[in-house]
Amino acid sequence: MTAYRAAWVCPIDRAPIKNGVVEVDGGQIAAIREPGAGSREPGAGSREPGVESREPGITDLGNVALLPGLVNAHTHLELSWLRGRVPPANQFTEWVTTLVAIRRGTEQLITPEVVTCVHAAIRELRASGTVAVGDITNSLAAVEPMKAANLSGVVFHELLGFQERDGAVIEATRPMRDAAARHGIRISLAPHAPYSTSVELFKAIRGAVSASECPILSVHLGESMEEVELLEKGTGPWRDMLETIGKWRDDWGVPACGPVQFLDRHGVIDARTLVVHGVQFDDVALARLRQIGATLVACPRSNRWVGAGYPPIDRFYASGVAIAVGTDSLASVEDLNLFSELKTMRWLAPKVPARKILESATLVGAKALGLESDLGSIAPGKRAELICVQLPAVLDDVEEYLLSGIEPAQIQPLNS
Numbered sequence: 138m139t140a141y142r143a144a145w146v147c148p149i150d151r152a153p154i155k156n157g158v159v160e161v162d163g164g165q166i167a168a169i170r171e172p173g174a175g176s177r178e179p180g181a182g183s184r185e186p187g188v189e190s191r192e193p194g195i196t197d198l199g200n201v202a203l204l205p206g207l208v209n210a211h212t213h214l215e216l217s218w219l220r221g222r223v224p225p226a227n228q229f230t231e232w233v234t235t236l237v238a239i240r241r242g243t244e245q246l247i248t249p250e251v252v253t254c255v256h257a258a259i260r261e262l263r264a265s266g267t268v269a270v271g272d273i274t275n276s277l278a279a280v281e282p283m284k285a286a287n288l289s290g291v292v293f294h295e296l297l298g299f300q301e302r303d304g305a306v307i308e309a310t311r312p313m314r315d316a317a318a319r320h321g322i323r324i325s326l327a328p329h330a331p332y333s334t335s336v337e338l339f340k341a342i343r344g345a346v347s348a349s350e351c352p353i354l355s356v357h358l359g360e361s362m363e364e365v366e367l368l369e370k371g372t373g374p375w376r377d378m379l380e381t382i383g384k385w386r387d388d389w390g391v392p393a394c395g396p397v398q399f400l401d402r403h404g405v406i407d408a409r410t411l412v413v414h415g416v417q418f419d420d421v422a423l424a425r426l427r428q429i430g431a432t433l434v435a436c437p438r439s440n441r442w443v444g445a446g447y448p449p450i451d452r453f454y455a456s457g458v459a460i461a462v463g464t465d466s467l468a469s470v471e472d473l474n475l476f477s478e479l480k481t482m483r484w485l486a487p488k489v490p491a492r493k494i495l496e497s498a499t500l501v502g503a504k505a506l507g508l509e510s511d512l513g514s515i516a517p518g519k520r521a522e523l524i525c526v527q528l529p530a531v532l533d534d535v536e537e538y539l540l541s542g543i544e545p546a547q548i549q550p551l552n553s
């Protein structure tokens with residue numbers, strides 16, 4: 138058993154504790170308490186970091202915030218080799234066109250460059266305090282590196298095809314997933330998006346995921362205005378692009394509704410669904426997601442980069458829907474530091490309580506990925522995958538400070 142004291146312990150599921158103490162036993166959190174509580178000798182203790190404080194047996198971590206490791210609910214680690222190669226765009230289809238042109242023919246390839254960049258991306262995630270991811274993949278390239286780095290999470294094998302008339306691709310790709318599953322990482326499926334995936338495939342994936350051991354599904358939804366136009370009117374840049382590449386379907390019926398209504402109509406969204414982006418969602422769509430109990434994953438920096446514009450973060454929270462956070466891939470964001478995402482969210486939604494935003498990057502993400510019994514808050518029985526964030530000498534509000542843009546140089550894992 139080791140006990141640690143930090144200037145601030147931020148459990149996430151309750152208010153921060155000044156000079157709080159966390160007891161760790163065998164890599165698990167045994168207790169969390171106020172200073173002095175449960176000990177013989179109360180007091181502030183020594184402020185020298187890393188040394189035993191006056192309370193016997195307690196290691197003082199110094200002027201840091203101790204908080205649970207972060208959960209990045211939306212990454213594409215296999216795209217890390219594209220860092221800096223897909224410039225920001227004014228329109229989403231413009232960004233997609235560049236991405237597709239660069240990736241053409243390599244989507245399923247696991248080259249040494251791809252693997253090297255996945256390893257580097259995982260190191261970057263770790264260095265910025267992330268301990269779990271919801272990762273989207275076409276190649277399953279990140280599975281082995283995640284296992285090697287002991288990074289928790291769910292890997293979503295993304296399937297798509299606007300002209301697919303059934304779910305045959307699910308069976309056809311099953312051997313890939315079975316082979317990857319030997320690494321012990323949970324693998325599920327992700328239908329890509331309404332402009333790239335047929336209703337038949339959406340429904341088949343929904344059925345397969347619901348019947349699986351990991352019934353969590355992730356889908357890109359409501360990202361761009363172009364997607365909304367296609368669904369509402371059957372026109373616009375997405376239709377043009379699908380026609381240009383020969384993927385349009387003449388029997389495609391215009392849904393004449395918004396993205397949430399569209400997938401809801403076909404039973405695709407449930408309480409174990411991660412709905413990613415939602416930039417275009419109106420209040421009716423948000424209310425429906427709340428009612429279903431789905432999780433909405435906000436990726437504001439990526440949304441801006443790809444030309445979709447910033448998401449309505451304040452309306453997201455006001456709706457009461459569960460909000461998680463993701464960086465998205467290095468093809469649409471400058472780094473994988475989730476604290477930078479939180480800074481952007483705070484800037485977009487200055488009135489949302491700081492703890493709600495921190496909760497999105499920890500507990501809500503952990504719940505969405507089925508990891509809440511191990512991660513997401515500092516509570517007895519959970520894994521001690523905690524991080525220490527160096528604090529300034531003068532501090533008004535520790536939770537607010539954690540939204541101000543924390544850099545990797547300030548972050549250390551708790552080596553329990």
Ligand SMILES: [Zn+2]
Pocket residue numbers: 211212213273357413465466
């Ligand atoms: Zn994505």
